[in-house]
């Protein structure tokens with residue numbers, strides 16, 4: 054019973070988003086060639102994509118296991134607050150960042166335990182975590198922004214090609230892509246999301262896989278938080294509200310079904326980039342922000358629709 | 370034979386297990402020797418799969434002890450069991466649908482260097498493992514996602530995976546990982562004749578290599594041909610043991626049922642259905658007209674007419690497009706050409722061969738599954754739904770704790786009955802049944818087949834797809850052969866014999 058004609062071996066999931074980015078970019082470039090094509094503009098767009106892109110790396114892993122993480126935005130805000138708070142109390146930047154990342158990873162470990170060991174619904178757990186972490190950030194910051202000497206952290210996303218933030222993002226993306234695509238652990242992440250019972254039968258411990266996935270993804274949200282601080286230069290407990298939805302959108306545009314079992318890091322990063330291109334392009338063309346929101350939303354739905362049409366052909 | 374050959378590899382004693390108030394196993398002793406094929410038999414719901422899951426560590430026994438090679442054995446999970454040398458092909462599909470065939474086969478034993486999968490080595494393992502179960506020429510592609518394979522191919526991949534996990538596909542045999550016990554839980558229920566034959570050749574080779582194989586099956590013929598010993602489970606206890614080659618089949622059946630298989634026997638074993646009321650070719654109302662129907666790939670061309678009161682059998686190898694043909698008629702897949710004209714007022718119903726995947730809502734209750742329907746009242750009281758579920762449990766003798774029980778908790782054969790119940794309740798005019806007896810025990814098999822006859826007598830039109838040729842001959846009015854996607858003309862069942870059918874199908 055060979056039904057495999059249309060799908061054959063895996064097609065690269067990032068092909069769609071790549072085409073979308075190129076097409077949308079080309080349209081805006083044609084509309085405003087003098088400003089949109091400048092290297093400066095490219096750099097700005099890259100910088101603006103960094104936070105969503107790094108979060109999307111983690112979210113891709115989570116979504117592949119069939120989960121979701123709604124606490125990304127809150128954790129980013131909490132990280133900015135922790136770093137700022139540490140800096141304010143005199144810690145060197147390296148220590149401040151290390152502590153903040155440790156906090157983020159610990160949060161992920163707790164979520165991962167609840168989801169993995171206790172088999173709770175990821176949606177519910179992270180919905181709770183979203184509120185708890187937001188509250189914790191506000192408490193730590195005493196409900197206001199924390200001003201601090203950023204002691205060089207602001208250069209992470211400086212306005213030139215040498216900005217370390219860009220290269221860190223690229224390196225992380227490559228690392229996560231390699232991990233998912235080529236390591237044993239990566240295989241197990243896909244297996245758990247695809248058929249947990251089967252994974253268990255093969256001697257894989259889904260609880261452990263999920264613990265690791267949520268810990269890693271929260272760690273990545275922490276890294277994104279440090280990048281966020283670098284642009285904000287203050288710790289802001291009310292920052293990044295709703296960021297998780299942008300991140301989820303990026304992952305979905307990148308070709309990951311929310312049901313799990315599939316997903317692509319490259320696709321997710323391209324998805325993040327696509328949203329930035331639309332935003333920036335709209336600004337350059339003097340389009341009001343509501344049009345940009347409509348276009349972004351439509352593209353999310355369109356991306357999934359195209360994916361559906363390609364997969365579901367024939368079989369209903 | 371040295372004494373070592375007779376020493377038990379596996380000894381279970383006094384295994385007890387209950388789920389809530391339902392006690393499934395009540396003190397089971399089982400002894401499996403080195404290098405033997407041990408058949409485990411019993412009715413649907415007898416507890417065979419449960420016992421095997423306990424062996425695999427996927428389930429924990431309430432009481433009792435296990436010994437593996439003379440040492441206490443209490444696996445904490447399938448991973449543990451595998452390290453100890455116990456691997457299993459479970460009854461229900463357990464492939465990861467989104468992973469490729471290759472990834473599925475090596476899942477959990479990926480060869481790595483610093484965490485990275487060594488692709489070439491992984492491919493070699495997968496190729497060797499698949500080579501053990503498929504013949505040259507009928508290759509299963511390694512890079513296709515598992516969900517795009519048919520059920521039979523998926524089953525072969527699962528067997529290959531178990532063999533790979535048992536170390537059978539290693540070049541040298543992985544250190545400390547050689548399998549000692551291979552459990553096959555109804556491995557042939559979705560395989561065609563040739564695939565099943567090949568599997569048994571493989572089983573004999575593994576046995577010769579010293580592996581002990583536990584075979585759970587409802588096919589007594591296979592047991593007699595391939596097993597060295599058998600054990601029968603009934604009501605949670607061992608009710609019979611012996612050598613299947615010397616024990617008469619009737620005796621084994623009696624041990625399984627606790628009574629003799631009387632009335633229904635005639636239904637399954639007479640050669641050719643010769644009903645008292647031959648369908649009146651011209652008179653009976655036409656329910657379904659299929660003309661030059663073709664799918665995207667298979668079938669290529671199928672035409673037939675189905676009348677009221679007729680059972681049309683479709684015989685063909687796995688992969689010949691039988692399932693696809695039914696799906697096209699039911700409108701589940703898009704057709705490429707041809708027409709399907711349905712004259713049946715009450716519509717067309719399909720019994721899927723893939724009960725876990727699309728046939729049932731495994732997480733919902735029996736009652737919910739049975740009553741799932743497009744029709745029905747706007748408001749439906751939960752009590753009535755349960756009552757309706759309860760009625761069907763009685764009707765088809767489903768072994769369950771009650772209508773509220775989750776279908777996923779039922780034994781495989783009883784799940785199949787629930788799926789049949791839903792179809793019957795809906796009262797379609799035309800029924801397309803795909804492997805209706807898959808995984809169900811001897812008595813129920815006869816029951817289901819006589820049910821098919823009974824429905825036809827009541828004026829339904831039925832298209833029956835089955836890999837069991839005897840089943841087709843004994844149940845159908847006419848049988849058509851589907852070969853490489855083309856459906857031949859229907860020929861009266863009385864003109865077929867099993868041998869002729871087998872020859873036609875595979876030529």
Ligand SMILES: Nc1ncnc2c1ncn2[C@@H]1O[C@H](COP(=O)(O)OP(=O)(O)OP(=O)(O)O)[C@@H](O)[C@H]1O
Nearest residue numbers: 388393413414415416417418419778779780781782
């Ligand atoms: N998780 C569970 N919860 C409740 N009951 C269960 C559960 N698992 C199995 N059972 C019950 O245990 C009994 C034995 O099931 P089992 O699957 O072992 O039967 P089986 O002998 O393999 O039958 P079949 O031939 O149909 O595959 C059934 O009545 C089933 O309903």
Ligand SMILES: [Mg+2]
Nearest residue numbers: 418460780781
């Ligand atoms: Mg079973």
